[in-house]
Amino acid sequence: MDNFRFHIPTEIIFGKGTHLEVGKEVKKYADKILLVRLAKESLERIGVYSDIIKSLEENGISYIELDGIVPNPRLSKVREGVEICKQNNIKFILAVGGGSVVDTSKAIAAGSCIDGDYWDIVEGKTPFVDSLKIGTIITIPATGTEMNTSTVITRDEDSLKRGFNLAHPTFSILNPELAKTLPKRRIAQSVVDMLAHAMERYFTNTEAVDLTDRMLEGVMKTIVRLGPKFYHDGYDYQTVSQVMYAATVAHNFSLCVGRVNDFASHQIGHELSGEYDLPHGESLSIIFPSWLKYVRNHDSSRIAQFFVNVFGIENNFLDADETIDRGITALEAFYQGLGMPVRISQTNIKNCDIAKLAKQATNNGAITRGNFVTLNTEDIYKIYQGAL
Amino acid sequence: MDNFRFHIPTEIIFGKGTHLEVGKEVKKYADKILLVRLAKESLERIGVYSDIIKSLEENGISYIELDGIVPNPRLSKVREGVEICKQNNIKFILAVGGGSVVDTSKAIAAGSCIDGDYWDIVEGKTPFVDSLKIGTIITIPATGTEMNTSTVITRDEDSLKRGFNLAHPTFSILNPELAKTLPKRRIAQSVVDMLAHAMERYFTNTEAVDLTDRMLEGVMKTIVRLGPKFYHDGYDYQTVSQVMYAATVAHNFSLCVGRVNDFASHQIGHELSGEYDLPHGESLSIIFPSWLKYVRNHDSSRIAQFFVNVFGIENNFLDADETIDRGITALEAFYQGLGMPVRISQTNIKNCDIAKLAKQATNNGAITRGNFVTLNTEDIYKIYQGAL
Numbered sequence: 001m002d003n004f005r006f007h008i009p010t011e012i013i014f015g016k017g018t019h020l021e022v023g024k025e026v027k028k029y030a031d032k033i034l035l036v037r038l039a040k041e042s043l044e045r046i047g048v049y050s051d052i053i054k055s056l057e058e059n060g061i062s063y064i065e066l067d068g069i070v071p072n073p074r075l076s077k078v079r080e081g082v083e084i085c086k087q088n089n090i091k092f093i094l095a096v097g098g099g100s101v102v103d104t105s106k107a108i109a110a111g112s113c114i115d116g117d118y119w120d121i122v123e124g125k126t127p128f129v130d131s132l133k134i135g136t137i138i139t140i141p142a143t144g145t146e147m148n149t150s151t152v153i154t155r156d157e158d159s160l161k162r163g164f165n166l167a168h169p170t171f172s173i174l175n176p177e178l179a180k181t182l183p184k185r186r187i188a189q190s191v192v193d194m195l196a197h198a199m200e201r202y203f204t205n206t207e208a209v210d211l212t213d214r215m216l217e218g219v220m221k222t223i224v225r226l227g228p229k230f231y232h233d234g235y236d237y238q239t240v241s242q243v244m245y246a247a248t249v250a251h252n253f254s255l256c257v258g259r260v261n262d263f264a265s266h267q268i269g270h271e272l273s274g275e276y277d278l279p280h281g282e283s284l285s286i287i288f289p290s291w292l293k294y295v296r297n298h299d300s301s302r303i304a305q306f307f308v309n310v311f312g313i314e315n316n317f318l319d320a321d322e323t324i325d326r327g328i329t330a331l332e333a334f335y336q337g338l339g340m341p342v343r344i345s346q347t348n349i350k351n352c353d354i355a356k357l358a359k360q361a362t363n364n365g366a367i368t369r370g371n372f373v374t375l376n377t378e379d380i381y382k383i384y385q386g387a388l
Numbered sequence: 389m390d391n392f393r394f395h396i397p398t399e400i401i402f403g404k405g406t407h408l409e410v411g412k413e414v415k416k417y418a419d420k421i422l423l424v425r426l427a428k429e430s431l432e433r434i435g436v437y438s439d440i441i442k443s444l445e446e447n448g449i450s451y452i453e454l455d456g457i458v459p460n461p462r463l464s465k466v467r468e469g470v471e472i473c474k475q476n477n478i479k480f481i482l483a484v485g486g487g488s489v490v491d492t493s494k495a496i497a498a499g500s501c502i503d504g505d506y507w508d509i510v511e512g513k514t515p516f517v518d519s520l521k522i523g524t525i526i527t528i529p530a531t532g533t534e535m536n537t538s539t540v541i542t543r544d545e546d547s548l549k550r551g552f553n554l555a556h557p558t559f560s561i562l563n564p565e566l567a568k569t570l571p572k573r574r575i576a577q578s579v580v581d582m583l584a585h586a587m588e589r590y591f592t593n594t595e596a597v598d599l600t601d602r603m604l605e606g607v608m609k610t611i612v613r614l615g616p617k618f619y620h621d622g623y624d625y626q627t628v629s630q631v632m633y634a635a636t637v638a639h640n641f642s643l644c645v646g647r648v649n650d651f652a653s654h655q656i657g658h659e660l661s662g663e664y665d666l667p668h669g670e671s672l673s674i675i676f677p678s679w680l681k682y683v684r685n686h687d688s689s690r691i692a693q694f695f696v697n698v699f700g701i702e703n704n705f706l707d708a709d710e711t712i713d714r715g716i717t718a719l720e721a722f723y724q725g726l727g728m729p730v731r732i733s734q735t736n737i738k739n740c741d742i743a744k745l746a747k748q749a750t751n752n753g754a755i756t757r758g759n760f761v762t763l764n765t766e767d768i769y770k771i772y773q774g775a776l
Contacts, residue, residue: 001403001626003402003403003404003406005399005400005402006399006400006402007398007399009395009397011393011394011395012392012645013393014392014393015391015392016391017391207626208626208627208629210614211633211634211637213606214605214607214609214610216606217602218601218602218603219602225598226598238596241389241646242389242598242599245389245599245645245646249599254642257400257402257633258403258629
């Protein structure tokens with residue numbers, strides 16, 4: 001177990017009807033805000049647009065609205081938000097939506113505190129020092145961005161998708177009822193994503209991490225059991241509430257304390273989804289099985305432990321390899337059971353330029369990816385190849 | 389799963405050598421502090437007294453020292469600390485020690501912000517509104533007080549032991565190396581205590597709490613495996629680091645979000661340890677088996693699940709009762725394997741006045757205890773009786 005510092009300042013406000021508290025919560029920090037949100041029609045379909053506006057107005061909070069955020073959210077929208085905040089002296093952002101809306105808000109909040117462009121922070125030209133305060137109302141359980149510092153933005157001109165750690169939201173409102181109208185495919189993508197966040201933590205070389213191993217297994221077992229229930233049976237408050245909070249916990253950094261994360265699969269997937277505008281979750285269901293096949297000999301005990309303890313695969317004590325074979329089959333079946341692709345050929349991507357992606361993932365070979373197994377451009381090429 | 393609010397502002401600074409950072413951390417908040425600590429000789433035996441003083445002095449921090457805190461810490465010491473803080477206009481308390489030292493510090497921090505007496509807060513005569521800031525350096529993994537609001541103080545004159553929720557510490561430094569010289573009996577008491585904190589969360593009637601069930605099981609499995617290893621094999625950094633953080637997580641309220649706690653066993657134990665000055669951990673190893681026997685028919689599925697998933701008891705699918713029988717035997721064996729008593733007769737207590745304790749636990753019948761099963765004076769009398 002490594003030394004660590006751990007601190008989550010975000011206040012979680014969880015449960016039925018909690019979105020109605022938004023005005024009261026925002027009022028603690030600001031009277032004038034930027035409201036970054038899903039399209040008005042989407043929020044009306046969910047049934048919360050007028051509730052949220054009413055709650056803000058009742059608390060005397062004025063707002064400027066910003067929408068039009070797309071999946072794999074774009075830098076151009078961040079720039080637009082920064083401009084509004086600077087021109088109107090706005091110090092608080094309320095994000096209402098999913099990961100794309102919240103990540104855009106985090107980037108706007110950081111970009112509003114520097115003179116230059118947000119991308120300068122990503123490229124290390126300008127240090128990240130300060131941020132406007134952010135509150136969130138989550139409409140989809142998935143990315144965990146509501147309780148962490150992680151932010152992923154894609155640059156419009158070259159589709160370069162890059163993550164960065166910015167500020168924690170000050171508060172996040174999670175009302176499972178808001179996931180009532182979620183389309184099945186979005187549910188599936190989200191389940192893949194939240195499971196992947198825990199998997200990226202689980203595959204580590206750090207020794208003596210039994211405590212976080214067991215807790216991660218607990219979170220993953222819950223996702224593996226209740227995620228498909230949400231997908232197949234549709235909305236049920238008790239199911240969705242657990243899936244929603246599992247998504248938050250899987251990526252709030254509480255389960256990777258004292259251990260090194262991997263996160264190669266995320267980065268390898270980011271290139272695929274940035275370049276071909278593939279949903280993040282689908283890039284992960286494609287990459288993770290291929291990554292596991294590629295790294296399987298690195299620490300077969302840990303990989304077997306994952307499949308036995310999370311997927312309930314019967315352990316073959318004499319042959320870890322055979323356990324892993326059955327495990328990978330089970331993982332692919334899990335993804336496919338959610339209607340998710342496990343190969344690039346199962347998507348709309350034609351003539352996938354995996355050589356370009358592999359170079360991009362490593363900045364033309366300048367950096368390596370992954371901590372569980374260090375991967376160079378050639379390794380990553382082979383992982384894409386295994387996923388074709 | 390119930391609605392909840394969740395927020396832990398405490399920053400955890402964990403690992404080897406971290407106590408050396410104390411001066412730098414304190415300096416962010418104050419130049420003058422009250423240093424509430426274990427006896428100087430105890431800290432010298434651990435080997436950190438001069439390190440801590442040096443770190444404070446190098447950062448220009450002046451300090452007034454307060455020691456003499458006993459297990460089941462007393463109100464008189466709280467009053468002494470409040471007097472010092474008020475007279476010297478001290479706004480920050482550094483607590484160096486275990487649960488008793490930190491709880492005393494929390495009570496001093498709250499008591500320093502009111503005109504009356506700390507006990508007025510406990511009795512509801514004065515509302516708890518504000519607190520001085522607190523930093524901690526933990527010398528024993530046990531109570532979890534370093535990352536929560538819980539505080540337990542005993543009134544000198546009548547041994548009345550009462551808990552209250554005050555402020556979170558601002559930061560807590562956890563260096564497992566400081567547990568190097570811990571006596572075996574203290575290790576055992578601590579292991580019982582941290583397991584009990586998770587058990588109090590586990591036994592709930594709240595439905596749809598699979599996520600926190602699985603995470604609690606993960607924490608408890610780790611305690612059940614590594615706690616005895618620490619006790620029997622002695623100090624090993626990797627073992628102790630996990631036990632230490634498990635203690636923190638078991639009681640930082642992150643694993644009881646959206647579910648109702650029980651905590652009857654703690655309260656029933658408090659009367660025993662308050663009245664007869666029995667160590668907190670030993671009151672729990674005595675009370676928990678008797679409590680489980682008394683409430684076993686309330687929700688045999690959950691109790692069987694606990695023993696199967698935490699203690700690895702083989703499930704008898706046809707007869708939960710038989711599973712529970714073997715489970716209670718295993719729990720008692722676990723405690724006894726740590727040299728802990730499981731009956732009052734195994735302690736130095738003579739002529740235990742269980743009628744008095746049962747009345748005291750319920751304020752002469754005015755309140756009931758427990759959420760899993762509600763207990764009145766008579767129920768609690770029978771639980772003491774079963775523990776004789």
